[in-house]
Amino acid sequence: MSGQVDEGLRSELQKQGIWVTSTQELYNWGRRNSIWPLQFGLACCAIEMIATAASRYDLARFGGEVFRPSPRQADLMIVAGTVTKKMAPQIVRLYNQMPDPKYVISMGACAISGGPFKQGYNVLKGIDRYIPVDVYIPGCPPRPEALLHAFMELQRKIDGQKLTGESKAPFLDANQPSEFPVPAFGAHDLEPPLNSDVFHPPTIKR
């Protein structure tokens, strides 16, 4: 950003007791330190998520302890566990009901790709087929430390989001969608099986 203060000058001023900041920094500082996750769990990963929120691992140290029972008040969706095809429309709908800016942590092998149940007839092969995911945590289930790490990665991501300019955050762009199509129950699979606007799997070149 062109209006950004020079780092050296800033640290000099800070030594003199003057704290210089910008709207963007203040905004992101507030946002990253008060991430409210949506309170829901899908499978065994949810137990680890609960442990992360409880006293031993204490997600509250990062400002994320306020688990909201309503998507209208949540910033972060932690997809903790196996997403069955029965559950996927509800997840997408809950995501749609969250206000912007919203973030998704895909927790565990199941939420990333279906995990050990990938070949199962009723398991969605990754929630990123329908909604954009910000941070993936591998593991089966990931330890609470891994979720904390993902949380810190998300905070880092939020911190780097721009308010203005060409590379501003997508949720600030009026043309970027905030809701994504909810899949319907088809005869054999969810219809559509994936949202090609969202799902960009890496192509393996051999």
Add this chain to the structure above:
Amino acid sequence: MTPDPYFFLVIFCGVALVFPLMPLALAWLWRRFFQPPKPGPAKNATYECGVESLGEAHVQFQSHYYLYCVIFLIFDVEAIFLVPFAVAFTDLPIGAFIAILVFLLLLIEGLVWAWSKGCLDWARAR
């Protein structure tokens, strides 16, 4: 010079007005300059549990079920009367036995009346 004692009330009213209006104004300005609102069908939906709501929210409940509850209460009280009667049954004179029988018969008659009136049906046909 001391200010008018009501002057503090004026300050209080001013603060009471500005305090809630300022966050609203800030939110409005933020929306105006930075974050465009993105309403949608799911966001504007009434329910927020992830499941699509079925039918209308304006559903009529039948209120005549209260009769069922009243009858239940009466027979609950009857049970309280019957327990000491059953405990002291062997020592009771014949008069007391007839008295409790009359009491029971009165209640049973009431039950028959309520039954014939259709009060025991869960949902009455309209």
